[in-house]
Amino acid sequence: xxxxxxxxxxxxxxxxxxxxxxxxxxxxxxxxxxxxxxxxxxxxxxxxxxxxxxxxxxxxxxxxxxxxxxxxxxxxxxxxxxxxxxxxxxxxxxxxxxxxxxxxxxxxxxxxxxxxxxxxxxxxxxxxxxxxxxxxxxxxxxxxxxxxxxxxxxxxxxxxxxxxxxxxxxxxxxxxxxxxxxxxxxxxxxxxxxxxxxxxxxxxxxxxxxxxxxxxxxxxxxxxxxxxxxxxxxxxxxxxxxxxxxxxxxxxxxxxxxxxxxxxxxxxxxxxxxxxxxxxxxxxxxxxxxxxxxxxxxxxxxxxxxxxxxxxxxxxxxxxxxxxxxxxxxxxxxxxxxxxxxxxxxxxxxxxxxxxxxxx
Numbered sequence: 001x002x003x004x005x006x007x008x009x010x011x012x013x014x015x016x017x018x019x020x021x022x023x024x025x026x027x028x029x030x031x032x033x034x035x036x037x038x039x040x041x042x043x044x045x046x047x048x049x050x051x052x053x054x055x056x057x058x059x060x061x062x063x064x065x066x067x068x069x070x071x072x073x074x075x076x077x078x079x080x081x082x083x084x085x086x087x088x089x090x091x092x093x094x095x096x097x098x099x100x101x102x103x104x105x106x107x108x109x110x111x112x113x114x115x116x117x118x119x120x121x122x123x124x125x126x127x128x129x130x131x132x133x134x135x136x137x138x139x140x141x142x143x144x145x146x147x148x149x150x151x152x153x154x155x156x157x158x159x160x161x162x163x164x165x166x167x168x169x170x171x172x173x174x175x176x177x178x179x180x181x182x183x184x185x186x187x188x189x190x191x192x193x194x195x196x197x198x199x200x201x202x203x204x205x206x207x208x209x210x211x212x213x214x215x216x217x218x219x220x221x222x223x224x225x226x227x228x229x230x231x232x233x234x235x236x237x238x239x240x241x242x243x244x245x246x247x248x249x250x251x252x253x254x255x256x257x258x259x260x261x262x263x264x265x266x267x268x269x270x271x272x273x274x275x276x277x278x279x280x281x282x283x284x285x286x287x288x289x290x291x292x293x294x295x296x297x298x299x300x301x302x303x304x305x306x307x308x309x310x311x312x313x314x315x316x317x318x319x320x321x322x323x324x325x326x327x328x329x330x331x332x333x334x335x336x337x338x339x340x341x342x343x344x345x346x347x348x349x350x351x352x353x354x355x356x357x358x359x360x
Contacts (some may be wrong), residue, residue: 008047012203017075020094032072036247044087046325053087072246073115097145102267108334114205116260119148123208125155133320137266146273154213156182185216198255205258279321
């Protein structure tokens with residue numbers, strides 16, 4: 001469907017975005033959506049097809065963090081040149097949702113995954129990849145962004161139906177309202193269940209580890225092998241990274257799906273709302289603690305510790321709750337300290353430049 005003319009409404013544009021755009025800016029500019037990010041360049045679509053694009057220097061240099069740069073899924077105001085073969089991005093339209101995580105490694109910074117997502121599809125395969133604690137981490141990320149989560153359990157051909165049902169029951173015991181869909185890329189009947197999830201003009205984002213079948217799923221949804229895939233390693237069941245960039249793909253039913261590189265590290269910070277939503281029953285118990293500053297570890301009158309002892313919440317879920325809270329607080333504090341240092345350094349540079357200028 002690449003470069004097939006369509007209306008921008010078919011790319012997900014609606015009144016919510018229109019109401020946040022100054023109409024005078026569209027006199028000599030157009031609305032377009034970023035469909036791919038390639039290091040310092042972009043691919044955008046204004047409803048007439050994909051074209052290469054660059055951001056203005058003003059937009060790039062005014063960015064204070066990675067969250068200020070254009071991302072896959074963004075709506076932008078752009079000017080087209082050379083018979084609409086090149087676009088220059090002037091401004092990012094306010095975002096409806098922002099899917100982000102901590103950058104991998106020791107660096108304390110946000111990494112922007114995608115924007116304006118309606119539903120996050122968390123893919124876990126029914127082999128060694130299936131992990132409730134990892135699922136909780138993905139849900140914290142998605143819930144923080146107020147994105148609807150859906151769990152897709154791939155490789156359902158590996159387990160008998162009763163074992164699959166057991167996994168679904170485990171997930172629903174923690175998240176009663178979440179939709180869980182088992183499927184296999186080798187089973188057309190199961191794939192049909194995934195296809196029925198995808199609503200026209202809505203944007204979906206695939207999240208999960210390498211090797212769980214995300215790229216193969218997209219090829220099956222497209223009914224063609226458009227994206228490259230590799231098999232998982234037999235010795236440890238881990239996949240090798242195939243997807244190297246985030247790109248928005250138009251499906252035949254006008255739904256859009258964003259493929260993302262596999263994540264081996266899922267770090268979150270500044271995710272208080274996401275933790276509250278993901279660990280809802282634990283957060284409700286915290287309101288009953290004797291002390292308002294309860295650490296939920298050893299204080300007398302802690303409702304969470306009492307629930308743990310009584311078997312109301314599991315040891316594993318409790319430990320993950322504490323760990324995620326601790327990580328988020330540490331990363332957020334480190335990030336704020338980094339921002340303070342950057343600001344102080346910026347002021348120092350400005351003062352030096354001002355002093356040099358006065359001596360000329």
